[in-house]
Amino acid sequence: MRVVIAPDKFKGTLTAREAAEAMALAVHDRWPDAEIRVIPMADGGDGTLEALGGANRRDTVTGPLGRPVRAAWRLDADAAVIESAAASGLVLAGGRDANDPWAATSRGVGELIALALDAGARRVVAGMGGSAMTDGGRGALDALGDRVPFRPGRVVVLTDTTTAFTDAARVFGTQKGADAAMVERLTARLETDAVEWAERFGRDVREVPRTGAAGGLSGALLAAGAEVVDGAAHVAEVAGLGEALRGADLVLTGEGAFDATSLAGKGPGHVLALAAAGGVTAVVVAGVVADDARARGVVSVAEVVGIRRAFQQPAEAVRVATARALAAIGD
Structure with missing residues (x-):
């Protein structure tokens, strides 16, 4: 058997x-x-790091509400694995009721990607999922600075949702603590972000499937040159x-x-x-x-x-x- x-x-x-x-x-x-x-399986959400080898590094980065957090990640030769939840997770924000859906930031995820690139990673796999923010990836791109746009194949983003960029707040905002009025504010901000990313990188992500993961972070990274893929399929193939x-x-x-x-x-x-x-x-x-x-x-x-x-x-x-x-x- x-x-x-x-x-x-x-x-x-x-x-x-x-x-x-x-x-x-x-x-x-x-x-x-x-x-x-x-x-062990994962789909790009929390648990992806464990499924892809487990953590062997920890660094202090900006947490979802601005306070420093210790985030685990993996660097194996020139390949890195990070999870958005480790730096900008809803759990780190104290859950739905304690979260500030407007202020929550993806900056810590950008800092993790930057740490991996600066450590010599030629390929960074970034799992989306379990996040607190709906900032359209602005915090992450700010943290990455002149490391974007990425070279082709440098960053691979794993998602477990096909939600598009401008639908991120409508689909996931409530579970991050946003009421109906806040969802509309966040959606309007995502529209503005999408226009800016298109002007900056030449890629319109507004209606692209999978770009709404982690509050639009996956879309911002796609615009900046990352590849966005089905997380479960990626983990299954690697494993x-x-x-x-x-x-x-x-x-x-x-x-x-x-x-x-x-x-x-x-x-x-x-x-x-x-x-x-x-x-x-x-x-x-x-x-x-x-x-x-x-x-x-x-x-x-x-x-x-x-x-x-x-x-x-x-x-x-x-x-x-x-x-x-x-x-x-x-x-």
């Missing part, structure tokens, strides 16, 4: 690797001789997920909250698409499952063990839920 285990993080409880290890325990119990390949699935009998994936959006650009959705294309049986083990995502082979941890246990003992809860899912699969 060859089993590939490729979950995303269970946000707030387990990293992708921790979730995978819990699932692996259940697989070993079910099939002691199973050949298991663990591939060798497609190759691992060839000849596999089963793939397990999952995340903290599984819903219809999980199938559109998120890590588990990409795993499921690759499994379907390769004819590999797939099982989803998720913390909670929305009604619009219920299907055969999709198991909710909260429904198996109860919501309290799912949060208090997340690894054990995932193991138990995985065992329940595997019990439904024939030998």
